[in-house]
Amino acid sequence: MTPAHLALGAGGEFDRLRAIFRALGRGARDLGDDCALLRLGRTTLALSIDASLEGVHFRTEWLSFREIGWRGGAAALSDLAAEGARPLGVLVSLGLPRGRGTRGGGRVDPAAEIMRGVAAVTKSVGARVLGGDLTRSSRYLVDVCAIGTVDRPVRRSGARPGDGLWVTGRLGGAGLGLARLRAGRRVATAVRRRFARPQPRIAAGRWLARRGARAMIDLSDGLAGDAGHLAAASRVRVALELERIPCWPGVAPRAAARSGEEYELLVALPRRFGAREARAFRAVTGLALTRIGACSAGRGVRMTDRGRGMTAPPGFDHFPAR
């Protein structure tokens, strides 16, 4: 669920993206972040597109069709959150296999259920479904384009040496849910909800943008991977302290740092931003905001565990290098 970026980390997916940007040449100047930005009179539009495919991003054994729709919408809206944008609406492309749609004895219409899920997550952030397309497909496909407006866009590229690095909420719940489902084990209600119905951090992103966020990214590839994207785009070195990571109950910090599709926000804030500001954030959003590291001059991500250096866990990559 990685959108196209200009400043990229390592990995097969990014090699492919680089080839695409070369192909587009000058036309691709603005393809550099979670969202595309489009100036329109006095308004700036923030736009993001995010495809979810059966067998790649979800399995119909693990999720209801409504949850599949919710997750697809949440992924696109989360990109708007990371820009500090206010969503207006979404467009949805649905791909539907012919003649599938019976579940548990009763008949449900997968298309209607998926759209109910997209509509629910969209409504939860004050936006609506604007339109869509429907096509036959060998496997289920949900592609969501989210549109919003933004007063002060927060890119990935604005972090500076000296900035603190903070994360919203707690990490590891989505990875825990996925691991349990993969193993065919029972999933606790709260864990399942975390995996199946992630909350796009729209209010959090807007608050952080207003309070001077320098760079922001949503955690879709895992903390280690996404910190690498932010470091590369901002041309800084990112130091992360493993023991500071706010973890989901029962999840170890290493697993939390590797967990993908958490949809929390990683944000670089000026050094003056401190505990008092974090309490104000919590009062407004109901979420923790935890300082887990800092930016310095240099390149790449360095992760330490109680002061000792460690190899950063790899992020999730749809196209591992062959």
Added chain:
Amino acid sequence: MTPAHLALGAGGEFDRLRAIFRALGRGARDLGDDCALLRLGRTTLALSIDASLEGVHFRTEWLSFREIGWRGGAAALSDLAAEGARPLGVLVSLGLPRGRGTRGGGRVDPAAEIMRGVAAVTKSVGARVLGGDLTRSSRYLVDVCAIGTVDRPVRRSGARPGDGLWVTGRLGGAGLGLARLRAGRRVATAVRRRFARPQPRIAAGRWLARRGARAMIDLSDGLAGDAGHLAAASRVRVALELERIPCWPGVAPRAAARSGEEYELLVALPRRFGAREARAFRAVTGLALTRIGACSAGRGVRMTDRGRGMTAPPGFDHFPAR
């Protein structure tokens, strides 16, 4: 490549869309046309999303990857043309199979080639690629979301009894190209170009919107099918005269009326719009504008062949009723 509409004709695809609209309830009020419209200050945004899938909309044996990208972009931009909108840009979701990409001895990067095609058609109408998403997929997937602005949106629903019904360009070339490719036969250069690189009728749509177009739709499902959508949305009866259809050389009127993915515009214009106005249109756009029928009180599409009634050829439907 049919976008979601509210006022729908017959067929399995439309039954599914109706179920989706029921599921969305009141939130779906605006899901009624080629484009979604979004009021933003003094501007109105026009948005459309259109998915192209390998095996459903294209085959890699028939088209180069660049042509696949061009066609995917053209389909979404054509919806903006039918609204009378000016495109600003597109977002693209690409789905790529792992380990495919060798063609004709040399290695091409399918992702870069597809994006070159999308960028070329987007540039041809004065817009640009704004962003994208890349994912692994079992088959090639190109999903394009087009964004534009529109001063005077032309919906499908505005035709009135007495309006003339006109069509831009000539029909049947795309169907001819498809039939030749399906049969494994040689395709003449002009026919291949018509099929592989359709031109979104942006300038034509904007001219017609300024000159009082009452209703407009782009021809993606075939003339007969799309005339049915316009008739249903406008709650009028549409009479089409087969012998008036401007046909591609070597294509019979019946085949031209059935040919899908032509991306010409079908437009309802007030009765006063006549041959003089059509000449002015041609002078500006280089395209023919031909009166092929009229609207009257009633419902449905009636097609005549030199005055004799005939059964309208069916439109293309991705989900034929079982």
